[in-house]
Amino acid sequence: MNNLILEITNNIATLTFDLKNSKANKLSFEVLSELDSALDEIKQNKEIKALIIDSAKPSIFIAGADIKEIEAMSTEEEIYEQISKGDDILNKIEALSIPTIAYIHGACMGGGLELALCCDYRIATTNEKTKLAFPEVKLGFFPGLGGTQRAPKLVGLMTALDMILTGKNYDAKKALRIGLVDEIFDNGQKEFKLKEFLKKVLDNKVQRKKLPFINDLMQRFSLTRAYVYKKALQGIEQKVNRDFKAPYTALEVIQNTFGEAFEKGIDIEARAFSQLAATKESKYMIELFFMFEKLNKNYEKTQTPISNVAVLGNGVMGKGIIWLFSKFLSDIRIKIRKIEQAHDIISDVAKLYDSSIKRRSMSQNQVDFKLNKISYTDKFNGLGQTQLALEAIIEDEKAKKEAFYELENVLDKDSIIATNTSSISIEKLGSELKNKKNFLGIHFFNPVNIMPLVEIIPSSHTSKKTINRVIELLTSCGKTPIVVGDCAGFIVNRILLPYLNEAAFILEEGSDIKTIDKILKDFGLPMGPFTLADTVGIDIGFKVASILNESYGSRMSIAPILTKVYKDLKLLGKKNKKGFYLYSSKNLEVNDEVTKLLSTNKKAFNEKEIIERCMFIMVNEASRCLEEGIVNDPKIIDFAMITGTGFPPYKGGICAYANDMGISYVVDELKKYEKVFGERFKPSLLLEKLNKENKDFKTGEELWKH
Known part of the structure; x- marks a missing residue:
């Protein structure tokens, strides 16, 4: 076996996952065949009394x-x-006549957790990297190797629904509290604690957590x-568009199989999973997952990473x-105008930690x-030791x-100055x-504590070293x-502001605020x-729109209603x-x-025209x-619009959406709108x-590569 190690000592078998040439263990076809x-x-082997499933990876179980x-499979x-x-x-794990124990140290995700659920017992280490989760819903499907069948029996229906429908992570303590694992301890205690637990297993003395009476x-x-089920559905509907089928289908599967025979339930799960995994929505979600992975590794580690930073500005963005x-x-370190401001600023920053305390993270x-x-x-001059000073x-x-003039007078020559x-x-x-080589833009998105995306904008003088240090x-x-090119609005705001502006034009032409909002939501x-x-x-929106109008001219003229709302x-x-709405009461009313x-x-207006x-x-x-x-890859634009604006990820992003609609159709419609509304719609x-050569954003790379 290339990826598994089977050892038998004193009639106790230990099966260790160690995927070759990889930092992580995954349940590939090859690994599953070896497991079989x-x-x-x-x-x-009738001499074996128990089986322990372990991992050789330092921070990953499976x-x-x-x-x-x-992703490579295309048909149901x-x-x-x-x-x-x-x-x-x-x-086969579940059917073994001997007791089985999963020893979970590090990430135990998706199929890895489903494998662990097949075992009779689970131990999790208290290491901060030990996390258990069913993240499949974020990939456009749901647990497909028995997770919807085994989890409700182990942790109860409500907890299982929460796990599967949200994809949230559970640390060892939370996993023990809900009955997902049977014991937790520090990995440093493994040698003797595992022996103790194994003895209790063999003596049939492990006490199972009793599920609540409900x-x-x-x-x-x-x-x-x-x-x-009704409450779970309402919870999904509040957060997830109906077009994104994964959580809705997962709920249906659990609803249709809970209490049914396992063989029937596992087949219903497999068929529903297969339907979802073959959809383009799922393929888009997987692409997004891999883009996250790629971008999060897109730098070289330095010997002296930045560890101290100064921030100028204490508005909403600054505090974030x-x-x-x-x-x-x-x-x-924060630079403030008056020392008296410090207490209120730090109090507001403290409030951003409230959700972490509530979640017990x-x-x-x-x-x-x-x-x-x-x-x-x-x-x-109190910022002299700063490695990076960020103006916000x-x-x-x-x-x-x-502000930059003042900073450059006090900072070291190797210090970076950045603007938000x-x-x-x-x-x-x-x-x-x-x-100039140590200056660049670092554009965060609001709210900083939630939005994952940051645009890095170098100037023509910014050094590669500076860019790499900031990415790290x-x-x-x-x-x-x-990393995006320098232009007014960069990527996200440059693309998003015309959308907001167009909605305002439609409003002026005779639609209404609630209708436009509802259709686009x-x-x-x-x-x-x-x-x-x-x-x-x-x-803020008006200020950005004004800068774009100044830079791009009449094709980004500001809708008059926006000017009136802000200036008048x-x-x-x-x-x-x-x-546009009033926020003084619980009921949201149009202003x-x-x-x-x-x-x-x-x-x-019909829905089609507004969209x-x-x-x-x-x-x-x-x-x-x-x-x-400004960028050389439409996938970067798609990623930016999904992670920076919330463009529906299951639609793949704005360029993928255009591909699905058809470039020829998009161009034809733009020309129709150009005749009515002018140059802002000129293709x-x-x-x-792309239209002339029958290409799209997926196949027409040679038409934009610089």
Whole structure:
């Protein structure tokens, strides 16, 4: 065997997973075949009294199935055949007449957890890298190797639904609390603690966690189960668009199989899994997963990684950035105008840790330790030891340049100066710096504690060393950075603002706020354009729109209603509880002040026109980003729009969406809209070329590569 090691000592078999040429163990076809042979050997050896399943990897038990193998399969029949074989092999573990123990140290995900569930007992180490989860829903399917059948029996129906429908991680303590594992201890105690546990197993003295009484009710009464299923469905509907089928199908599978014979249930699970895994939605989700992996490794490790950072600016973005660096770095310093501000700033940063305390992923003592890393100064010369200084002040070129001048006077020659500008040219901002090679843009997205994406924008002078150091820093802080070219708005805001602007034009033409928001939310976006404008801040949106208008001219003219809402009504959105909606009560109401500015002549818009105008204008701008070499890969644009704006991942991103619609169709519709609404819909040169040569964003690489 190449990937498994079978050892038998004192009649105890240990089967150790150690996937060759890999840092992670995965249940590939080859590994499953070896597992099948090893289990046959164990079954035939009547001297063996127990089996322990272990891993030789330092921080991974089994990371799950080999996703690349699932991605490569295109038909339901092919997937069903392989899943059925996998089920037969894992079922052999459960069918062994000897007791079986999974020793889980490190990540135990997806198929790895399903394998562990086949064992009679599970031990998890208390190491911080030990996490148990069913993350399959994030790939467009659900556990397909018995997870929907075994988990409800082990941890109860409600807990199993939560695990499977959300994909959340469980550490060892939480896993023990819910009955997912039978014992936890430090990996350093393995030698004697495992022997102790094995003795209890052989003496039949392991005490199982008793499930709450409600689980008995659910076993016995269909009405109780029906209520649980109803609440689970409502929970999904609040968060997940109906077009994304994975959690809905998973719920249906559990609902249709709970309490049924295992053989029937496992087959229903396999068939439903196969249907989902063959869809383009699932393929898109897998692509996104691999893009995350690729980008998170896209740097060279340095000997002296950045460990101390200074932040200028303490607005919403500034506080989010301070929170991020306090969580991951050893030293974070903030530059403030007045020392008296410090207490309120740190209090607001502390609030961003509240969710970690509620989830029990951090204790109050741990949070206090993180906050104690924050120091502050009201003088620039108090930042002299900083490796990287990040400016996150107002979106104003003059103010930013003044801050850079002060920073360059006190920082070391190797220190990096960065700006969190969301739209201003990096070349412009760095034009007066002496040490231009150490200057670049680092554009975070709001809220910083949630959004994974960061745009890194070098100028023509920025050194590769500076870019690499910043990528390493951000990746170590749990972010996924992409490097993009310098232009107004960069990638995300350049593509997103025309969408918001177009929604405003449609509003002025006679539609209404709630209708537009609902149609685009139903399309799959996390919120409608007007809710988004209120959330981001109308002032910020208007400022960025103005910069884009200045840079790109009349094709990015600002919709008049946006100007009126910001300049005449002085509305800011959620931050002052008045925007396109009113936020002073629980019931979200449209702001009458806005509707009074609109024409009383209502126009009937069909759903198709609203979606196409808002989406195709983004497709057009995305194609210009490729055309200009701002990025050289449409997959980067797709990744950016999914992770930076919430574009539905199961649609693959804005370029993948255009491919699915058909480039010729997109170009034809843009031309129709151009005749009615003018140059903002004029198809880009790249789209025209793709259309002429019958190519798309997947096949037309030679048309934009620079």
